[in-house]
Amino acid sequence: MEPQALLNALHLAERLKDTTRHCYTSGGRHESVAEHSWRLALLAFWLRDDFPELDLDRVIRMCLIHDLGEAFTGDIPTFDKTADDEAREESLLSAWVRGLPEPFAGEMRALYAEMAALQTPEARLYKALDNLEAVIQHNESDLSTWADHEFDLNLRYGYDKAAWSPVLLALRDAVRRETEQRIEDYRKEHPPC
Numbered sequence: 515m516e517p518q519a520l521l522n523a524l525h526l527a528e529r530l531k532d533t534t535r536h537c538y539t540s541g542g543r544h545e546s547v548a549e550h551s552w553r554l555a556l557l558a559f560w561l562r563d564d565f566p567e568l569d570l571d572r573v574i575r576m577c578l579i580h581d582l583g584e585a586f587t588g589d590i591p592t593f594d595k596t597a598d599d600e601a602r603e604e605s606l607l608s609a610w611v612r613g614l615p616e617p618f619a620g621e622m623r624a625l626y627a628e629m630a631a632l633q634t635p636e637a638r639l640y641k642a643l644d645n646l647e648a649v650i651q652h653n654e655s656d657l658s659t660w661a662d663h664e665f666d667l668n669l670r671y672g673y674d675k676a677a678w679s680p681v682l683l684a685l686r687d688a689v690r691r692e693t694e695q696r697i698e699d700y701r702k703e704h705p706p707c
Contacts, residue, residue: 519615526610529585536591537648538655545651547581547589554580554647558640564681568635576629576640579622583607592648593667638675642682645672646689653692657700668693 515523530551534544555577562570581589586606590599611622628637652660652668660668669690676682 515615515618523614523618526585527582530581533584533588535589537651538659539651540654542656547584550647550651551578551581553651554640554643557643557647561639561643561681565635565639565679568639570636572625573636573640573643575621576625576637577643579625580629580640580644582610586610593663635678638678639682642672642675642679645675646682646686648672649689649693653689653696657696658704665697669697 527548530548531546533547535547535550537545537550539545539549555574558570558573558577565573583603583606587599587603607626608623611619611626613619614622628634629640632638632641649668649671652664657665672689673683673686676686
């Protein structure tokens with residue numbers, strides 16, 4: 515990529531450092547979309563030996579680009595996102611990707627199409643890890659930041675995406691146990707009135 519096109523793409527991606535998510539960090543501040551994407555890619559990297567038949571380089575690329583559309587729209591939590599929100603984000607992102615030089619524009623279009631279809635094992639892995647990373651981050655945050663519906667949501671979120679893989683189910687079960695412990699500890703410290 516020529517230097518100015520690269521800088522322009524990086525400037526757009528930089529917005530994700532300041533685009534906050536619904537979730538908080540363990541330190542008590544809102545997590546950024548960039549932080550979520552980075553740790554999602556790290557999670558995929560660390561699981562590469564558990565999925566030797568998959569193209570983990572492609573999975574990591576999906577993890578890195580999956581939320582770039584939020585540079586245009588901001589983060590909308592999955593439980594609040596409407597079909598109109600998704601269409602707007604997709605439209606703005608697609609227009610931006612079309613303006614990128616080749617081969618990057620074509621590669622990113624293909625990755626986004628694969629991610630949306632969720633038909634390949636790589637896309638299914640990326641999506642399962644995306645869900646799991648969100649719950650892991652919630653577990654690391656102070657539970658006083660959770661909305662009431664998240665106590666139930668975080669116990670079940672992502673199981674449908676992990677169901678195809680024993681490795682993912684084992685990880686999801688471990689995350690659930692962590693969630694249950696966090697909720698139990700929180701309720702001991704904050705009994706209902």
